[in-house]
Amino acid sequence: MILSSTQIAFLQRLAIEKPAERGHSAVAEFFLVHCGIGSRKGRGFVYTEKSHQEAISLLIANGLPLTPLPAGSSRSDAIGLPSEKTGTKAPHDDSVAIKVASGACLLGGHPLPRPEQGIYSVLTVAQATAVTADRLLLVENVETFRTLEKYRWLDYQGLNVVAILLGDNLFKADRVDAVIRARAEPVWAFFDFDPNGLGRACSLPRLDRILLPASGWLDATTKRAKRSDLFADQINQWRSTIERSNNAEISAAWRLLSRLEKGLPQEWMIDAP
Structure with a gap:
């Protein structure tokens, strides 16, 4: 059977x-x-x-x-069972996607691919925790993460910055959270300009900066984009969280966002000056 x-x-x-x-x-x-x-x-x-x-x-x-295999067992532990998937963790269960956003970041003394190479690495939580960096940059969406080097307006302040994909259907946000909490560097957030983006930034430990284009450009571009859905669909969930924040950058972004009542996905920020 x-x-x-x-x-x-x-x-x-x-x-x-x-x-x-x-x-x-x-x-x-x-x-x-x-x-x-x-x-x-x-x-x-x-x-x-x-x-x-x-x-x-x-x-x-x-x-x-x-008895079941111990929690966290790999597929190689399932030798002899009907399937390598029986009682084992998914292959990406312990995976985090990272890339060098600026400068030089090392793993085990070896440099990771430089920003201009446009390459990202898939590491375990332990490996991602061991990468050297001055700052951690959390990036919300996959496309932006993959093409981060094209966002010329991003100011990394001459620091060694490692970018981490916040999470999607493949890479899980709780694994990213484990990396952040195991480290001590200040955290930067590059998220969508909408209530969800600001609200999620509020929850980050050691939040130091949120990265957004210049306010004049952001104001004009958000108006032209007419993405009122990004505001209307999210505001009830995130308003109280954002308004409780004492972070000056989040408060400034919130004032603009609440005045416009429209959002802007980070993918549409690629050509900001």
């Missing part, structure tokens, strides 16, 4: 935790119908010692461990 990761985990819970009852689920239904494990009770299922032993026997018969 070929079992999915979800089905294996269900049997392992029956074998280890020995629950007397479980709520309704497709996997519980499957094992009742196809293997006779458990019995119905209302909308859920009940399990006896016989049910628990049947779960153990089914795992053994399929050459499966009675």
Whole structure:
């Protein structure tokens, strides 16, 4: 019998935790119908010692461990299981995307690709924590992160700056947060000019700067872009967070944003002077 990761985990819970009852689920239904494990009770299922032993026997018969792999196991740890994905973390689970925004940043004494090369690296949290830098620059969106060297208006103040992608469907924000909190450098934020961008900047530890184009250009360009949706769709969620901030740059950006009632994605800032 070929079992999915979800089905294996269900049997392992029956074998280890020995629950007397479980709520309704497709996997519980499957094992009742196809293997006779458990019995119905209302909308859920009940399990006896016989049910628990049947779960153990089914795992053994399929050459499966009675206990799950330890949390954080890699796919190489799943040798002998039905799939390399069984009970293991996703390949990018411990990954952070970084690139050198300015100057020279080292990992293990070796320089990372220079900014003009337009290359980014995918590192583990531990590796990203070890990269040398004067400042950490958080970048919100993938396209901007990839083409950061084209944003000529960004002023890095002659410092060694490592840029970190804030997170998307592949690279997770909680891993980025782990890197930031394990380090001590001041943090810069380059986010969308909208309530979400300012609100997320408010939550960053050691926030030192928010990077936005000159206010005159930002004012005029945001008006022309007419992205009132970026303001209207986000303002209720973020207003109180932003207004509680005592960061002078966030307060100044908020005054402009709330007056315009429109936002501007960072991708549209690429040609700012």
